[in-house]
Amino acid sequence: MNASAIREILKITQRPDVISFAGGLPAPELFPIEEVRAATNAVLDRAGAAALQYSTTEGHPPLREWIGAQAGIPASNVQIVTGSQQGLDLLGKVLLDEGDTVLVEAPTYLGALQSFQPYLPRYVQLPTDDGGIDVDALEEVLKRERAKLLYAVPNFQNPTGRTLSAERRQRLVELTAQYGVLVIEDDPYGQLRFSGEAAPSLYELGLQLHGDPDRNHVVYSSSFSKTLAPGLRDAWVQAAAPIIAKLIQAKQGSDLHTPTLNQMIMAELVHDVLPRQIERVRRAYGERAQHMLRAMQAHFPAGVEHTTPQGGMFLWLTLPGGVNTEALLPRAVERQVAYVPGRPFYALGGGENTMRLSYSNATPAQIDTGIRALGGLLQEALTA
Ligand SMILES: Cc1ncc(COP(=O)(O)O)c(CN[C@@H](CCCC(=O)O)C(=O)O)c1O
Numbered sequence: 001m002n003a004s005a006i007r008e009i010l011k012i013t014q015r016p017d018v019i020s021f022a023g024g025l026p027a028p029e030l031f032p033i034e035e036v037r038a039a040t041n042a043v044l045d046r047a048g049a050a051a052l053q054y055s056t057t058e059g060h061p062p063l064r065e066w067i068g069a070q071a072g073i074p075a076s077n078v079q080i081v082t083g084s085q086q087g088l089d090l091l092g093k094v095l096l097d098e099g100d101t102v103l104v105e106a107p108t109y110l111g112a113l114q115s116f117q118p119y120l121p122r123y124v125q126l127p128t129d130d131g132g133i134d135v136d137a138l139e140e141v142l143k144r145e146r147a148k149l150l151y152a153v154p155n156f157q158n159p160t161g162r163t164l165s166a167e168r169r170q171r172l173v174e175l176t177a178q179y180g181v182l183v184i185e186d187d188p189y190g191q192l193r194f195s196g197e198a199a200p201s202l203y204e205l206g207l208q209l210h211g212d213p214d215r216n217h218v219v220y221s222s223s224f225s226k227t228l229a230p231g232l233r234d235a236w237v238q239a240a241a242p243i244i245a246k247l248i249q250a251k252q253g254s255d256l257h258t259p260t261l262n263q264m265i266m267a268e269l270v271h272d273v274l275p276r277q278i279e280r281v282r283r284a285y286g287e288r289a290q291h292m293l294r295a296m297q298a299h300f301p302a303g304v305e306h307t308t309p310q311g312g313m314f315l316w317l318t319l320p321g322g323v324n325t326e327a328l329l330p331r332a333v334e335r336q337v338a339y340v341p342g343r344p345f346y347a348l349g350g351g352e353n354t355m356r357l358s359y360s361n362a363t364p365a366q367i368d369t370g371i372r373a374l375g376g377l378l379q380e381a382l383t384a
Contacts, residue, residue: 004114005344009329013338019370022338024158024226024313025361030284031229032269032277039268043261051261057251059236060263066270067236071203071220073213077238079247082258084188084223084235087247088115090254091184091219091237094246096121100148103141105133107316107345107354109158109186112151121148123347130307132157132164135171142179149182154202156189156312159345159356163310166199173205177217188223188235191278193311194286203238214240224266226313227278234258234266285313288359291367299375301382313360316342318353323381325355335373 006023013020043051058064059080068075081087088111096102096119104112106125113123124141127134133152141147152172154164164172176183185202206218216239223235237247251257289309296306305318319325325341332338342354359367 018336018338019366020338021357022340024358035273039265043264051264055257055260057248057257063263063267077213079237079244080258081235083233084221087221087237088112090247090250092116092119093250101145103147103150104347107159110344113347125348132162135168147181151184153186156309160316161307161309161314173202183218186221188226189312191227192282194282196310232262285360291364292359295368295371299372301379313358315357317355324352337370337373
């Protein structure tokens with residue numbers, strides 16, 4: 001077990017005077033509080049006792065059915081989980097044995113590493129570039145390794161903000177099917193595109209390849225955290241029946257079921273509130289991303305490389321070698337700005353000169369102020 005660098009830094013960034021580019025937190029001022037109040041009242045008026053009672057591990061049927069209908073699969077291939085973080089934890093529990101080879105992006109989402117680590121897998125890192133995973137490198141790895149699973153975030157990746165290109169998605173799905181490697185597609189940001197063209201999910205490509213949800217080697221994980229509200233902890237996994245059956249058994253032993261009331265509230269919100277909220281959030285994050293990119297252009301010293309996201313919440317900085325972003329963080333917090341150092345996102349170490357910036361939880365004015373402060377610090381660090 002090890003701590004989440006993001007969770008630990010969030011304790012620092014609770015300070016009101018610190019502008020945080022650290023946690024991938026949705027903009028609190030955009031939460032649909034009144035709509036959630038109305039949905040909660042409607043649920044309690046209509047089914048108050050049931051909403052406060054234990055419920056089934058599989059999840060609230062109307063919510064599973066809505067998710068299944070969106071994906072074009074039976075509700076029986078959908079498992080509701082308590083945040084997609086629980087989905088990752090349960091998938092690690094049911095799929096991994098000690099020493100299993102797990103293919104992950106370099107860098108990858110540190111929360112997945114935290115979920116998989118207790119099962120003592122053996123990581124192999126896949127090189128990535130601005131088009132996402134290098135699928136030629138993937139093919140070489142698959143020839144050499146007997147891998148149990150590949151974990152990827154194809155849309156607006158955490159932590160880099162990169163998106164896996166359409167042609168590489170097709171190759172990845174075909175190669176992993178050919179070599180019998182399970183794919184976990186983690187996609188909490190997929191709805192938050194603010195530029196460029198959407199590509200089919202790995203799950204959809206797997207469905208096309210196999211023609212049957214129960215033969216799809218791609219497991220899909222997503223969440224209502226980034227589109228609606230992380231505090232409700234409503235998320236889901238789409239998988240073949242044997243994997244769903246194991247997830248249910250693991251979840252029975254973990255938390256019995258996802259909060260009944262929260263599932264019923266979400267089942268109210270998905271019809272009208274969710275589509276409107278997605279539009280609001282996509283527009284706001286697109287504006288904030290542009291604001292951050294312009295501010296970096298104005299205030300960062302030469303030599304700082306950055307990604308340019310087409311959606312989601314993050315972009316990724318690579319500084320000239322020799323700068324250690326973990327060592328730099330306390331000096332940044334002294335200047336009232338915070339970020340997540342990049343090293344914890346690498347399964348096998350490295351990345352000391354990288355950092356993740358989130359633009360979702362800062363207003364344009366705060367972005368200007370925070371990036372100016374960070375730019376001053378980087379200027380000092382690079383000329384020290
Ligand atoms: C790729 C990916 N997969 C799963 C999750 C977990 O989201 P939920 O459990 O569904 O809220 C996340 C959320 N990660 C955020 C939130 C973590 C915030 C926190 O630890 O408080 C982050 O990287 O900052 C994610 O980015």
